Amino acid sequence: MRDTGKSTDLGNDSVRSLFFYYYVPTLISMVSVTSHQLINGIILGQKVGKEAIAAVGLYAPILLAFISLLLPLMIGGGITFSRSIGAKNYQHAQQVFRFTTTLVLLAGSILAVGAPLLAAPIATFIAGQESPLILTFTTDYIFWNFVFVPFLFLRFLWGTFLNNDNAPKVNKNVTVFSSVLNIVLDVLLVIVFPFGIAGAAIATGLSLLAAIVYILVYLRKGSGHLDVRHFRPTLHLSEWRSFFRVGFPSFVSEVSGSLGLLLLSRSLQPYGVLAISAFGLINFLNNIFLRLFTASMMSIQPIIGFNIGARQPERVQNTLRFALLFTLTLGSALYGIGLLFPTGFVRVVAGKEGAAFRQVAADAIRYSFLLYIVAGPNFILAMYMQTIGQYTVSILISVLKGVVLIGLLLSVLPPFFTTRLDAIWLARPLAEIITLLGVSLYTVYYRHRYYAPEAILKG
Structure with a gap:
């Protein structure tokens, strides 16, 4: 494994220092995302109105549902991957990476293709019909988020694999980069070009795409154990139930x-x-x-x-x-x-x-x-x-x-x-x-x- 910089002893260092050793970099990544979301909310609230904020908030349960579907792959796949690396079974580790990546790409593509059919019914269910404006905003927001959902899935999954491949700093840098880009695109697509809540959703989708490109560039350098240069999709893995x-x-x-x-x-x-x-x-x-x-x-x-x-x-x-x-x-x-x-x-x-x-x-x-x-x-x-x-x-x-x-x-x-x-x-x-x-x-x-x-x- 590569040297990660500061040396820590999980078995002897004080619990408090260890907690903050992990907490601070994790929080930095989350703060970058939070800053983007805060600025995005301010832009939408000031330029579009409370109905736009409502649409973004109403989308939260759908995002949670997506994350819940990903978690078995993220957690199970990450643990299996790290165990394989520890056992120096690099071929199996790569197989785990290929298997999980193939699954999320398949699931994300189905949702993206179905976006025109799914957006309006889902929006009506979660927003009701009391406010036509909130319903319209929610429909637009769901549609564009569904279009970009394959990149969302990959970003979550590959972030987990980066951490398990001893590259948490790369994951943090990707998060900061994509969040800053998202803010810039929010300003561009909501304020400069008034595309409203659709512009905000498109900005998020493009920043996710940029994050994937960033990770791909890193992975192609061959700095870790993840390999995309000879990637082959597969739906076969004997221990998939353990995920x-x-x-x-x-x-x-x-x-x-x-x-x-x-x-x-x-x-x-x-x-x-x-x-x-x-x-x-x-x-x-x-x-x-x-x-x-x-x-x-x-x-x-x-x-x-x-x-x-x-x-x-x-x-x-x-x-x-x-x-x-x-x-x-x-x-x-x-x-x-x-x-x-x-x-x-x-x-x-x-x-x-x-x-x-x-x-x-x-x-x-x-x-x-x-x-x-x-x-x-x-x-x-x-x-x-x-x-x-x-x-x-x-x-x-x-x-x-x-x-x-x-x-x-x-x-x-x-x-x-x-x-x-x-x-x-x-x-x-x-x-x-x-x-x-x-x-x-x-x-x-x-x-x-x-x-x-x-x-x-x-x-």
Whole structure:
């Protein structure tokens, strides 16, 4: 393997320093994406209107569904690839790369070809027909995103393989490059040439294409173990089932989250354009701030995994405790900002909108930001359980907070609120809180199964 620069000892360095060693570069990649999304949202909100922000937010469940379909290949393929490299079985590693690449290209091409037929029905389902303008924007946004979806799939998959091929810096550079390009294209296709929300979607698609070209140029240099110079498509791999077994909890997590967002969007349709637009704004902000906790979750996985293999369960316990405390503190700070300054977020994203929308959106932020206090700990617990082999608990966390409790709370809460919209804004945060309390109490009560050294080493 190539030298990655700074030397770290996963078995002896302090847990805190190791956490931030992984967290900082992961966050840099995510911040570049977040910056693009924030600027994209500001451009759309200021130049097109709140209906455009709503369309982008309503597309979020579809994007989550796509990611959920990719996760078994990304996680299972990445693990199998890295194990093959460790065993110096480079031919098998390349076979894994070819197999997964062929699958995502096939699936992405089917969606791209079907875009003209799929866009309008899907948009009608998630946006309703209360606002013809939101429906039109959502249809356009879905259509152009579907056209470019093969590049989206490849970008996610190849990013995972770059990390597993000891090239995380290349993956980070690709992310920063494509995000900057996306911002430039947003300005060009939304402001200079007023193509509206279609221009924003096209800008994203072109930046994904540029990212793929960047990776191809790198891979053709032969710097790592990935080879595209003699690439041959294949749908044959004997252990393909292991991909889905390893990645299944993450798959369930994404599907549950997508279904939960769909339940919320459907519940808001009777409340009109203002509510749907505010929901789009909330999804837009969640897509930015939840990345802080996703980066935390990704940072603990290699530390925990290594120390399970090194049979040092006390370091696994220390990592879990630190990550839970870090995400709880970070989430509380974000909630405090949202509670005190909700109108600030509204002004930044949709400054020209009227007082009625600003009021609805501010209320939505005050309630919805409660999510951040517990979202991080739930992410951390789910990853911990998955890493130590407790797949049932990991899946339970995802299903409860993602869809089951949201559906239940949407049925139970509204009669207890004078303004029923407030109940809808609270449904997701309360689902996360109940999940965290329930799972924590259960696993602590049976801590010998989940936190004891012998339980950890079974993973």
